[in-house]
Amino acid sequence: MYQRESLTGGSWFNLAVANPLSRILDFTIISPFFNPTNAGNTSYIASGGWMLILGTLLEVGRRFCKWLYERFDIFQYSLTASFDEGDPAYEWITLFLTDKKVWKRSRYFHVTAATSARKWGIKTGPPRIAEHVDCVPTYQAPQLFQWKGYWAEIKRDAGGFAFAEERGSRWCRKIYLTIYSRDTKVLSALIEDARQLYLNLSQPNVIIRTADKGRIGLGDSTWLESKAKRRRPLNSIFLQEGVMESILEDAREFLDSEEWYTLAGIPYRRGYLLHGPPGTGKSSTIYAIAGELGLEIYSLSLASQFVDDSFLQHSISAIPKQAIFLIEDIDCAFPSREDLNEIEDTAYFSSFGRKTKSGQPVSKVTLSGLLNALDGVGSDEGKIFFATTNYIENLDPALLRPGRIDRKIQYYLATKIQAEALFIKFYPASHTTLSSELSASPSDQVSLPEKPPVVISMSERQSALVELAKEFASQIPEHEFSTAELQGYLLMHKNRPERAVSGALEWVEVERKECKERIEKEEERKLRLKERREDKEAKRLQGSLARIGGTVVIAPPVANDASVSTIVNGEPGTGNASNASPTSTEAGAGLGQGISPNDTSAAALQVSSTL
Ligand SMILES: Nc1ncnc2c1ncn2[C@@H]1O[C@H](COP(=O)(O)OP(=O)(O)OP(=O)(O)O)[C@@H](O)[C@H]1O
Numbered sequence: 001m002y003q004r005e006s007l008t009g010g011s012w013f014n015l016a017v018a019n020p021l022s023r024i025l026d027f028t029i030i031s032p033f034f035n036p037t038n039a040g041n042t043s044y045i046a047s048g049g050w051m052l053i054l055g056t057l058l059e060v061g062r063r064f065c066k067w068l069y070e071r072f073d074i075f076q077y078s079l080t081a082s083f084d085e086g087d088p089a090y091e092w093i094t095l096f097l098t099d100k101k102v103w104k105r106s107r108y109f110h111v112t113a114a115t116s117a118r119k120w121g122i123k124t125g126p127p128r129i130a131e132h133v134d135c136v137p138t139y140q141a142p143q144l145f146q147w148k149g150y151w152a153e154i155k156r157d158a159g160g161f162a163f164a165e166e167r168g169s170r171w172c173r174k175i176y177l178t179i180y181s182r183d184t185k186v187l188s189a190l191i192e193d194a195r196q197l198y199l200n201l202s203q204p205n206v207i208i209r210t211a212d213k214g215r216i217g218l219g220d221s222t223w224l225e226s227k228a229k230r231r232r233p234l235n236s237i238f239l240q241e242g243v244m245e246s247i248l249e250d251a252r253e254f255l256d257s258e259e260w261y262t263l264a265g266i267p268y269r270r271g272y273l274l275h276g277p278p279g280t281g282k283s284s285t286i287y288a289i290a291g292e293l294g295l296e297i298y299s300l301s302l303a304s305q306f307v308d309d310s311f312l313q314h315s316i317s318a319i320p321k322q323a324i325f326l327i328e329d330i331d332c333a334f335p336s337r338e339d340l341n342e343i344e345d346t347a348y349f350s351s352f353g354r355k356t357k358s359g360q361p362v363s364k365v366t367l368s369g370l371l372n373a374l375d376g377v378g379s380d381e382g383k384i385f386f387a388t389t390n391y392i393e394n395l396d397p398a399l400l401r402p403g404r405i406d407r408k409i410q411y412y413l414a415t416k417i418q419a420e421a422l423f424i425k426f427y428p429a430s431h432t433t434l435s436s437e438l439s440a441s442p443s444d445q446v447s448l449p450e451k452p453p454v455v456i457s458m459s460e461r462q463s464a465l466v467e468l469a470k471e472f473a474s475q476i477p478e479h480e481f482s483t484a485e486l487q488g489y490l491l492m493h494k495n496r497p498e499r500a501v502s503g504a505l506e507w508v509e510v511e512r513k514e515c516k517e518r519i520e521k522e523e524e525r526k527l528r529l530k531e532r533r534e535d536k537e538a539k540r541l542q543g544s545l546a547r548i549g550g551t552v553v554i555a556p557p558v559a560n561d562a563s564v565s566t567i568v569n570g571e572p573g574t575g576n577a578s579n580a581s582p583t584s585t586e587a588g589a590g591l592g593q594g595i596s597p598n599d600t601s602a603a604a605l606q607v608s609s610t611l
Pocket residue numbers: 236237238239276277278279280281282283284285388389390411483484485487
């Protein structure tokens with residue numbers, strides 16, 4: 001009775017709405033199920049029912065409003081975009097925020113001294129605490145700022161673990177940009193503004209991105225590591241005449257002809273292979289071209305233990321349009337037969353994966369995986385593919401076919417002309433002092449006669465240096481040393497061009513001697529490996545024959561493996577007779593022991609039956 005009174009008496013709500021409804025409920029819906037004499041209980045249940053209906057109506061109303069809001073854009077006054085770390089757009093926006101000094105009210109900063117993380121060399125963050133670190137605001141608390149009259153807000157995720165199939169988890173960072181406008185063009189304009197700023201600021205540098213397995217995860221965020229390398233002027237690289245110009249022209253033409261490729265139905269991509277001895281300028285060429293064309297480099301090492309076929313596919317498809325995809329030392333994925341044998345014999349597992357004894361990593365990428373990745377969707381968007389190798393002969397013809405590799409450019413050891421150009425570049429007249437200009441220093445007293453310092457004009461110094469360069473070049477043998485080696489030598493005499501010239505002949509002799517020793521050591525190593533392999537094969541064969549009741553006679557190695565015949569006999573029914581063949585390979589196969597085709601020297605094993 002008390003409850004009924006409290007519901008029906010007193011409040012405006014009960015009088016105006018609840019009362020009539022509860023009566024209806026009382027008499028039409030609920031009453032038939034209860035005893036009419038028990039009026040107190042009935043009204044309690046009726047009020048509950050009414051509350052239920054009211055709640056339902058409110059929820060339906062809320063959902064309806066939400067539906068209207070989402071569908072008809074009535075109440076929306078802002079647009080929000082999110083940026084994932086690892087995506088190039090994330091970098092554009094962080095640089096934009098830094099440039100707009102949005103960090104001013106930030107209270108949290110990330111400090112880094114790692115050069116790889118300090119990207120543009122601009123004054124990022126607050127006034128620098130020290131020149132040796134970068135302070136970058138974390139934007140963990142939302143920050144409001146104005147851009148071209150629009151209010152915007154920035155917020156960064158504190159981070160969270162995102163899980164990616166097969167690849168474990170990574171710490172995922174996002175930036176949310178909310179702009180208080182209903183026009184998507186405003187948002188696009190802001191992002192374009194950020195991109196332009198990024199391009200302008202990074203112009204003196206080439207941005208090189210590398211894939212990072214540690215944080216690979218959802219979406220396309222594979223290229224998490226990036227570093228900025230100072231652009232290298234084209235004229236600081238000395239190649240055979242016209243080589244640099246022709247690559248550059250070809251790449252420029254390619255970048256300008258997207259429409260032509262589309263009309264012709266040809267996949268819009270271009271591949272270059274730079275091959276030749278180490279230290280001849282292959283990588284330097286690529287960096288210089290990237291700087292000249294304003295392209296970013298996405299560099300992947302096939303030797304990395306986390307790079308397998310699916311990673312390769314994923315990372316190529318994550319490269320944006322008009323960028324350079326670079327694979328250095330592409331041959332490492334396809335070792336020569338000799339290397340394969342070595343890997344087989346000596347491979348060991350380190351904490352960084354499988355390596356040969358000499359420390360050469362063994363790639364997990366297969367040829368078909370690489371071909372698929374290069375042919376796949378990801379490779380079809382104006383990407384320029386560059387690969388370098390020291391051993392073109394190890395590459396499969398399938399990889400070298402046009403469409404995958406459109407141009408092959410050979411690099412050579414330095415010529416005299418290159419040596420001369422390098423010398424001149426090394427000693428610019430404006431920054432070089434000739435020893436004749438110096439008063440003899442104590443260290444020079446032994447080798448140089450004491451002379452009073454002389455004053456010479458810049459042009460005189462210039463012509464003296466040109467003469468020195470010619471003299472230097474005349475002492476360097478053609479195609480014997482790489483440009484990197486010559487550079488290393490000149491670095492030893494950075495401020496003393498005359499010394500560089502006078503010591504060149506001696507240096508050549510020393511280098512030749514060291515090179516000879518290196519070659520001899522390498523040959524010895526190969527010989528030891530070969531002997532060990534032959535020994536192993538002999539033991540394997542002996543073991544097999546012992547099992548089937550034969551004997552093995554090991555004949556001395558012969559010069560021409562192919563001329564050696566192997567006689568295999570064994571118990572009837574073991575298949576030996578039918579498998580007897582002139583090559584040890586087949587003989588081995590007949591015994592159920594596979595011998596690699598390269599082991600023809602193992603054909604020196606002559607096997608005869610005791611039966
Ligand atoms: N042709 C060249 N002109 C100017 N500098 C060169 C040239 N070749 C090599 N160098 C110098 O030698 C060093 C190594 O060069 P780079 O890495 O480009 O050679 P590479 O052919 O790519 O070697 P590797 O095959 O071992 O990767 C760089 O510092 C570069 O400045």
